[in-house]
Amino acid sequence: MLVRRNVIPWAPAALVAVSLISTSCAGRNDDVSTPKSTASASAPHGYVEGAQEKAEQQSRLLLNDPGTGDTRVLDLITGKAQEVSRKPGTAQLTTDGRFGYFHTSGGTHVLDGGAWTVDHGDHVHYYRAAIRDVGRLPGGLGTRVRSDAAVTAVTDEDGRARIYRRAGLEKGKAGSPRTLPGTHPGAVVPHEEHLLGVTEDGKVLVYDREGKRAASPDARCEDPRGDAVTRRGVVLGCADGALLVREADGTFTAEKIPYGSDVSEAERATAFRHRPGSDTLTAPAGDRAVWVLDVTERTWTRVRTGPVVSANTAGEGSVLIVLETDGSLHGYDISTGKQVTRTKLLLTGASAAGTGGNAGPVIEVDRSRAYLNDPKGRRVYEIDYNDNLRVARTFDLDIEPALMVETGR
Incomplete structure (x- = not known):
């Protein structure tokens, strides 16, 4: 109900x-x-x-x-x-x-x-x-799926990448895939009628949709973890910062966006969240801070917060939204790092702390609202991030929604 x-x-x-x-x-x-x-x-x-x-x-x-x-x-x-x-x-x-x-x-x-x-x-x-239901794709835990309008790339936990025609999924059948050569430690990402991947030794490669090697930028991304497609290009999370891969007139180029200082393994950005269409990315920076990457300006900002459960932002002047272990949403001004708003207690106990692994509360953001799942409370909150994180609607559910994503965007 x-x-x-x-x-x-x-x-x-x-x-x-x-x-x-x-x-x-x-x-x-x-x-x-x-x-x-x-x-x-x-x-x-x-x-x-x-x-x-x-x-x-x-x-x-x-x-x-x-x-x-x-x-x-x-x-x-x-x-x-x-x-x-x-x-x-x-x-x-x-x-x-x-x-x-x-x-x-x-x-x-x-x-x-x-x-x-x-x-x-x-x-x-x-x-x-x-x-x-469409069916099942091969690949166990750790499989990464990325898509564009024409193809879906499925990179399994061993780094093998299989390419499916999007039209097949849209008709309800996965169909037979094409397999890319070699293995890729990060996700293979479809972009501008090509496929972007990183080899085991950190070299960035570009394939056409048939799986053939195309001209690639002279760039490297060591220990790739995390990726995002923006209007400025594809962002890859690397050991020393981010790599922005762009296409213009059929030519791919890459630009490094370094952190600007030494960042420990525990504090590097390894999983990005953002509003689709936005060029502002977020990622945890350890337990008590959040990275904000402005792809347009090519800058990283480290915002100090309380203990972080999840974070996201709509970008373009909006606040950084952080769910902290106190069970409240906190809004931070990205430019100053100051907290500017805070909600009442929304999540309690295990919901606020998360349930481990990939299950637990997350913040999904679209063009006008944000959504926060409360597993133990069996509900989802709709948040107006343009109105001091006001709770606009509450949806009560008959399950514990520990996993949540937004579609239709």
């Missing part, structure tokens, strides 16, 4: 989306989200077979209870939670914006969340469709 409280409509997002679609799509018939064969000559621009185009972003939360395997999809437009097939043994839950990847010791189960955004650069399209 799910209960909504303090419901606030999303009218501004809808108005913006209507304006973008009505002013930017006239007279165009290209489609980057599906093969051309799925659209008829009379179909509107951005048409996706079997999906409904909407005027606003169709955000959904995928939620899993690792103890029972129970899984729910929470529609943030309707406020209703839908029960889907159980995913027992899930230790990590990731997403590429549409599909949820439930990582278990026996493989990775794929769920089509039925909501996604197609970004054409000057305008976007929002879609919703039926939620459905």
Whole structure:
């Protein structure tokens, strides 16, 4: 049973989306989200077979209870939670914006969340469709999945990377993959019609989508851990900072963004979180601080906080949002490092401290709201980060949502 409280409509997002679609799509018939064969000559621009185009972003939360395997999809437009097939043994839950990847010791189960955004650069399209199971991909715990509009790269715990056609997943079948040569200690990342990887000795490589070597930048990334795709390029977390890999006119270049001082192993950034579309990344910097990487300015900022459970930011002048072990959300001004706001107690006990591994409270951020899961409280909070971290809505659930990702973005 799910209960909504303090419901606030999303009218501004809808108005913006209507304006973008009505002013930017006239007279165009290209489609980057599906093969051309799925659209008829009379179909509107951005048409996706079997999906409904909407005027606003169709955000959904995928939620899993690792103890029972129970899984729910929470529609943030309707406020209703839908029960889907159980995913027992899930230790990590990731997403590429549409599909949820439930990582278990026996493989990775794929769920089509039925909501996604197609970004054409000057305008976007929002879609919703039926939620459905896609099947299982090989690779146990530690498997990393990264996608773009055309392919999905699955790098297993041994560093082998398999490339799947995105169209197959969209039709409900994984299909047969193509395997890249060699092994990669970090995730293989699709970007600008190519695939980016790092070899065991730290050399950055670029492949075409057929798996053939392409011209690569003369750059290295030692001990790669963590990655993010931004509008400025792909960010790779390296032992001495970050490496920004960019493409222009078919040529890939790489630029190092060093920490600027010696950083211990325990304090380096190894997992990035950010709002999709933002060029501001966050990562824990040890137990009591958070790194903020401004990709545009090529700068790192270390914000001292209390004991960190999770952190994220919308970027572009927004506060750094930090869940600390006291069970409250704290907002920090990134430029000064000062705390500027704090919520009441939201999580208690084990929920505030996390449950270990990859399960526990996380902060998901989109264009207007942030979301915080409370496993022991069996709820999810919607946070208005533009209004002093005000709790806008509370969703009560019938499971312990220890794993959470947002789709539809």
